[in-house]
Amino acid sequence: MATKRALITGITGQDGSYLAELLLSKGYEVHGMVRRSSEEKFERIQHLHGKIQLHQGDLLDQFSLAALLNLTKPDEVYNLAAQSFVPTSWNQPVLTGEFTALGVTKMLEAIRHTRPEARFYQASSSEMFGKVLEVPQTEDTPFYPRSPYGVAKAYGHHITVNYRESFNLFAVSGILFNHESPRRGLEFVTRKVTYNVARIKLGLQEKLPMGNLDAKRDWGFAGDYVDAMWRMLQQPQAEDYVVATNETHTVRELVEIAFARVGLDWEKHVFIDPAFVRPAEVDLLIGDPAKAKTKLGWEPKVRFKELVEMMVDADLERVKAGQR
Known part of the structure; x- marks a missing residue:
């Protein structure tokens, strides 16, 4: 062929x-x-x-x-x-x-x-x-x-x-x-969190400015x-x-898991910056992948906690190596 x-x-x-x-x-x-x-x-x-x-x-x-x-x-x-x-x-x-x-x-x-x-x-x-x-x-x-x-x-x-x-x-x-993944751009909220958590853990910065912590995503x-x-x-x-995964998680959960991965209390480092709040927010996105499961035989393998921890681990290695 x-x-x-x-x-x-x-x-x-x-x-x-x-x-x-x-x-x-x-x-x-x-x-x-x-x-x-x-x-x-x-x-x-x-x-x-x-x-x-x-x-x-x-x-x-x-x-x-x-x-x-x-x-x-x-x-x-x-x-x-x-x-x-x-x-x-x-x-x-x-x-x-x-x-x-x-x-x-x-x-x-x-x-x-x-x-x-x-x-x-x-x-x-x-x-x-x-x-x-x-x-x-x-x-x-x-x-x-x-x-x-x-x-x-x-x-x-x-x-x-x-x-x-x-x-x-x-x-x-x-x-x-x-x-998301360790290859996500730094402008996206997941990578922004995991990269800055790595920097905070390694003593390179103290604070992480965030927007709407209640926004939910799949x-x-x-x-x-x-x-x-x-x-x-x-x-x-x-x-x-x-x-999609048909599971929803808040930005707050993302932050909690990322800081917990490096043994830190997120509330001591995160503050809300109005500059990161969108003009029109999308509050709840959760997808039903039933058709993809039935017709394509597709299902997600990596769960949310595992994904965030994978990204934190990768960013720790990157920051230690002086990379972004």
Whole structure:
């Protein structure tokens, strides 16, 4: 059987790096799209050097996408690239819309004209549910996004459905709830907590400023979630799936577990800083992955406490080594 080829946008990110590892383990030829920049950050995929092929391209440049599809001829395309940090979407709403919404359309158009037989995965987000209209959230729960990022993701989701139904493309969306790992960026709350806990433990700082400690999220492990992405593209029919743990935890629990891992009392170090409170907060996100379990045979393996402790341990090693 011929080797399958996959193209991953956002390959330098958390999910992209785990997905590249997974596909390599399954014998794929893996191609990644990276944007040209003066400061190239490839630390998450450094250990894959020589095993994957990187190409320059940009979601805002449809011609570069078509050229890349022609060059790599992928069987599967995973669109993970986006402006993916919610607070930044308030400061840069137009840029967020261009990458996270219109970028999806440009990729779908490029696939439709260049590689229509390819199977397409779109990274949708639980932030589309926003001010939730039912608990837990399923594939049928209406969207009510509460940030420019959530709005842009909802557009990307609907345009993927539209191209599937209008042009008969094999195009699916994974509605992924929060998924974390030691490779998470420092701007995300989980990594912000675990990294700063490591610094406090090692005596490099005293305090940790936080926002809303009562916000609840459904947090899973990114390594588990990329497996669900792959499974979606192996199905006989293109459908959308919620990927979640069906468990909810508060930011306060995250903080408690992280400080407990290093033997510290969180209340002595954490204070609330209004600068970290969002203009419109999403208070409760919890996903029901029943469809993914039934149809994909997928379930999360890493539990919340284990995930937080894994991240704290990794950050302790990083900080000791003088890394971020």
